[in-house]
Amino acid sequence: MKYHHLLFIASLVLPASSIVAADNSAAQVPTATEIVTRMGANDLQRQASTEGYAGMRRYVLENHHFDKRSEITVRVRADRDGTKHFEVVSEGGWKAANTHVLRKMVESEAETSRPDMRSKTKINPENYDFEITGTELVSARPTYVLEVIPKRKDKYLFRGRIWVDAQDYALVRAEGSPAKNPSFWTKSTHFVQIYYKSGAFWFPRSTQSVTEVRIFGTTDVSIEYFDYTPVTHNTVGVLMSAKVTNKP
Numbered sequence: 430m431k432y433h434h435l436l437f438i439a440s441l442v443l444p445a446s447s448i449v450a451a452d453n454s455a456a457q458v459p460t461a462t463e464i465v466t467r468m469g470a471n472d473l474q475r476q477a478s479t480e481g482y483a484g485m486r487r488y489v490l491e492n493h494h495f496d497k498r499s500e501i502t503v504r505v506r507a508d509r510d511g512t513k514h515f516e517v518v519s520e521g522g523w524k525a526a527n528t529h530v531l532r533k534m535v536e537s538e539a540e541t542s543r544p545d546m547r548s549k550t551k552i553n554p555e556n557y558d559f560e561i562t563g564t565e566l567v568s569a570r571p572t573y574v575l576e577v578i579p580k581r582k583d584k585y586l587f588r589g590r591i592w593v594d595a596q597d598y599a600l601v602r603a604e605g606s607p608a609k610n611p612s613f614w615t616k617s618t619h620f621v622q623i624y625y626k627s628g629a630f631w632f633p634r635s636t637q638s639v640t641e642v643r644i645f646g647t648t649d650v651s652i653e654y655f656d657y658t659p660v661t662h663n664t665v666g667v668l669m670s671a672k673v674t675n676k677p
Contacts, residue, residue, distance in 0.1 A: 467598035484657030494646025499526035579608035
């Protein structure tokens with residue numbers, strides 16, 4: 430099975446400012462440029478205040494044409510610079526999809542999380558133009574809604590909308606489609622990512638994507654994020670100890 434149409438989704442997981450310390454300063458109605466600038470500043474603040482983050486994910490793929498399902502659960506840890514490290518802890522279902530789709534998504538995200546690659550995929554003025562289209566309440570919190578227009582046709586960029594928390598300037602929701610069709614086999618792809626606030630930090634909650642692929646039909650991929658926590662100087666030692674203890 431071709432998996433190129435899903436690697437775009439992997440590149441969008443945890444973009445800049447998706448995990449960011451809360452900013453409680455008062456804010457006036459800003460321009461799109463001011464909103465994006467604050468998002469970037471908070472991303473730098475997050476990097477300075479933690480050693481990264483750690484958590485778990487569950488990937489589920491369902492193909493309606495073949496009536497098949499696959500699932501993997503992975504442990505993820507991100508360094509301060511955003512580089513991600515993954516460990517598959519369990520898998521089941523359609524083995525071909527696990528090997529050639531879900532594991533490839535994880536590998537692709539690890540690759541695009543490197544600092545030299547992240548600059549090419551960040552939600553920032555270097556990669557996108559922005560237009561503010563209004564405000565909306567999301568989970569009872571006011572947000573700014575921005576249209577994002579990619580500056581180049583790149584399979585790791587997207588065209589769509591983002592919702593930015595009006596108080597914390599953190600990403601609350603993102604949805605759209607790839608700026609460039611990643612494959613001849615792909616007819617269309619649409620994704621929705623949701624984030625939530627826990628304490629002083631924002632974490633991903635879920636990603637849902639629907640892809641129409643020639644021959645293979647509709648493929649749904651969902652990602653559930655859980656047990657996400659910021660990594661501090663104290664927890665780094667705990668994580669390293671656990672890793673040594675769990676060695677076979």
